[in-house]
Amino acid sequence: MTTEAPDLHADPRRAALLDAAASLFFERGYAATSIDAIIERAGGSKRTIYAMFGSKEGLFEALIRENTERMFSAELFGGQARPLEAALSGFAVHLLDLFTRPRTIALFRLVVAEAGRMPELAESFHRLGPLRGRHWLARVLERAQTEGEIRVADPQLLAGQFLGLVRSDAYFEIVLGLRGPLEPGEIESMAEAAVSTFLEGQRPARRVNAPDEEI
């Protein structure tokens, strides 16, 4: 009883139930996963689930929220902010690494699948997860503007552009299960390519100097 968290953490029963439920929801989806199956994997009694989470949907919501918070932990979005090129590269690598992990993909699929029927769930996933990254990025872009490295009309819109550019089409394909998670080398080259296009564009005739161009 030294410094006890109010609700979560350090309840092994609760953690076991959430773990079993997460792996089942991840592999079978929400509707196809039964409370019986969760109990069969975690042990214990259904009463415990209903006492702790109220309903199947309550269990699902708690699970999505806590997994989102754990996966998108704050350290990922706190790197150096200067110089801009390095900040963007580092952010892009973190983003690709995090977003393309199998567990992150499974979580995203689950949220997308139920987004039409559980709008608050999708909202909380976005707020606790991806939105934090976009806000951090927008702040970086705003600071770069005050230092004259870039001219920004709308930092949020520009941050959204950069996010899309980094994910490119590869994220789309991974979400669809058409390719497995990315190799570290792929992540780095995709991040470099995204930063380059974002800053310099693809029309070389208008570039003054193109530093590392192959002949």
Added chain:
Amino acid sequence: MTTEAPDLHADPRRAALLDAAASLFFERGYAATSIDAIIERAGGSKRTIYAMFGSKEGLFEALIRENTERMFSAELFGGQARPLEAALSGFAVHLLDLFTRPRTIALFRLVVAEAGRMPELAESFHRLGPLRGRHWLARVLERAQTEGEIRVADPQLLAGQFLGLVRSDAYFEIVLGLRGPLEPGEIESMAEAAVSTFLEGQRPARRVNAPDEEI
């Protein structure tokens, strides 16, 4: 018996079943939709469904395939290819319009939800839908390279970058149900912004001429 298509088209029973099934799957998801509910909405008998599609999954696959083909009809990806800027703008507008429609979003959610359990379904959705757009775009970029408008190392990768840039973060948010479909004005300004960043980049210090810059 003049020019009869081999399997689909012009079978009103089949069309009614697929229509009812589509709207139910779209609003409830795959697992939560029952054959009984489909029959209740479309009329007829369950035997007919099993005679025509073999199983619930067969019905689902046929429905996804045919809806994908219809929504991503070829005309959308056949516009003018020159000048490059106009081609990219037109493509971006079409892409945003198509991808953010409620029916396209519902279809995508369904495919993503089952991508882990029905990989061939996701593959066929991608091949019959989004992939066609990327191939068209890659060809446009390749042609622009031969005309000297752009320098392209890997047309497919660059096409993927452009697709991500156009979708930006807005598509992500629409898929999550956080904002409704885009207004035509939004679509056009997002498309313009994407083309500009793609071609010119965001570092004005290195640009030689920036045509329409506000003071």
Added chain:
DNA sequence: CGTCTATGGTAATAGGTATTACCAAGTCAA
């Protein structure tokens, strides 16, 4: 006219579902 096939309607099969109830066993503090 008689088949043949496709369909609608109903019911059977063989389960599975979320949720609540009930009861025995354990846990903890006073």
Added chain:
DNA sequence: TTGACTTGGTAATACCTATTACCATAGACG
């Protein structure tokens, strides 16, 4: 020891599920 509580285990409730079987009708085709 007493009481308050949280659990595990089992069973009941009141359905819903995909799939197959059966039968009567209806239209098509020779």
